[in-house]
Amino acid sequence: MATKTAAQRREQARIEYDAFLKSCPTNQLLDRISDKWVSLVVAALATGPMRYSDLGRKIAGVSPKMLTQTLRSLERDGLLTRSVTPSVPVRVDYELTTLGDNLARLLTAVKDWAETHFDEVREARERYDTEGADTGADEVRARQK
Amino acid sequence: MATKTAAQRREQARIEYDAFLKSCPTNQLLDRISDKWVSLVVAALATGPMRYSDLGRKIAGVSPKMLTQTLRSLERDGLLTRSVTPSVPVRVDYELTTLGDNLARLLTAVKDWAETHFDEVREARERYDTEGADTGADEVRARQK
DNA sequence: CGGGATCCCGATAGATACTG
DNA sequence: CAGTATCTATCGGGATCCCG
DSSP states (O other): OOOOOHHHHHHHHHHHHHHHHHHOHHHHHHHHHHSHHHHHHHHHHTTSOEEHHHHHHHHOSOOHHHHHHHHHHHHHTTSEEEEEEOSSSOEEEEEEOHHHHHHHHHHHHHHHHHHHHHHHHHHHHHHHHHTTTTTTOOGGGGGGO | OOOOOHHHHHHHHHHHHHHHHHHOHHHHHHHHHHSHHHHHHHHHHTTSOEEHHHHHHHHOSOOHHHHHHHHHHHHHTTSEEEEEEOSSSOEEEEEEOHHHHHHHHHHHHHHHHHHHHHHHHHHHHHHHHHTTTTTTOOGGGGGGO
């Protein structure tokens, strides 16, 4: 048998680790709230029920595909309900469930944290970005992204 | 001038919205904690300082590139410190700052939420995935992903 | 109005190889 | 040991067309 390379061993580890992460509730939730649109949808619905196109307008930059996809996944997780009214033009309303409302509150906590500590982060960034500029080194330039 | 299509108007809106989101502290933080490796690194360092390769081993599936990238961004945001000890083989230690420790606590809150409500989410998913299966419809099959 | 199906492109994660 | 540089494969997300 061949000696495994570092990359091979890491790949093996990655597979196991990935499996572990998928079964980890924390990570699953993190995946959820980290979705670009999820937080926006939840925030929009936090003020009350909304129709599909209202959401599309309120969130502005979202494509119908992503909006639907986001709503479906949230519905699947029991975070919101989808109610269809079969009128002449169909009407679909979305509304947060108790659980969804609960998530909205968690997001509020995150938001509060962000607003509280954002100044510190900004200062840290400025320090980091200018550090070394006065010491004569200019290798930092490339790091600006 | 040509009449703008819906897609064109949405694209315009998306650009503005993106700009807004980038300036929004909440979203910036959300981007941070949603990063796959950030939460893992922060969690690993929450128990104490660690060396580069220790982190690489503890997190298992990470490539050196991503580890470095993650550590750099966290350092830039003032969430951890990087201290180099120029011994024979170089030694680099990473340690959470007060702010980083604070973030770790926020992540703990998220984790608690996840563990508390995960059962509800799981139940909702099972209900959603089996719904319609007994009503004779089998279009749900394709949704299994 | 509220979507589903399909094609396609750009960003980005990760593998590989090299350096101080 | 602690990274950096380069290349490639993947995949999320948008555009587009169409249906109920």
